[in-house]
Amino acid sequence: MAKELRGELKDAAGHVASTAKGIAEFQGLRDTGKLINSIRPGATMSYAYVKETANRNGFLYPRIYEFGGRDVQFGRAILNRSSRGKQLRSRFGSALGSRGQFGPRAFLGPAVEMERPKVEAAVERILDRAVDRYGF
Numbered sequence: 001m002a003k004e005l006r007g008e009l010k011d012a013a014g015h016v017a018s019t020a021k022g023i024a025e026f027q028g029l030r031d032t033g034k035l036i037n038s039i040r041p042g043a044t045m046s047y048a049y050v051k052e053t054a055n056r057n058g059f060l061y062p063r064i065y066e067f068g069g070r071d072v073q074f075g076r077a078i079l080n081r082s083s084r085g086k087q088l089r090s091r092f093g094s095a096l097g098s099r100g101q102f103g104p105r106a107f108l109g110p111a112v113e114m115e116r117p118k119v120e121a122a123v124e125r126i127l128d129r130a131v132d133r134y135g136f
Contacts, residue, residue: 002045009043010042010043011122012048012122012126013041013042013049016050017050017111019114020050020052020111021039021107035054035065037054038062039051065106065107066107
């Protein structure tokens with residue numbers, strides 16, 4: 001049961017990952033292809049997620065695109081010491097208003113918002129199937 005539910009949650013997250021890849025491609029974020037190719041869905045027993053793991057010499061540059069130079073988790077400016085990172089910050093800004101806002105070239109957050117109704121419907125179907133099958 002656990003593997004089945006996790007697989008279904010990952011499928012739901014796959015819709016968001018696919019949309020995020022499309023948004024990133026549309027915005028011209030394909031340079032080496034690392035960013036778009038690193039966008040992947042995942043799931044645990046409790047939740048589904050979409051992550052990206054692209055970096056340049058240890059610098060997580062997609063954060064600049066997503067949050068406009070703001071580390072949303074800690075609410076502070078992202079350390080940006082690589083030459084490419086400095087270029088990104090000078091071109092697209094170093095801070096963006098308050099926590100939780102998306103940067104000008106965000107792709108994950110907008111994908112979540114666009115796919116929210118589909119994901120919610122998918123999770124409802126998953127839960128209904130689990131109740132029917134296992135009688136929770």
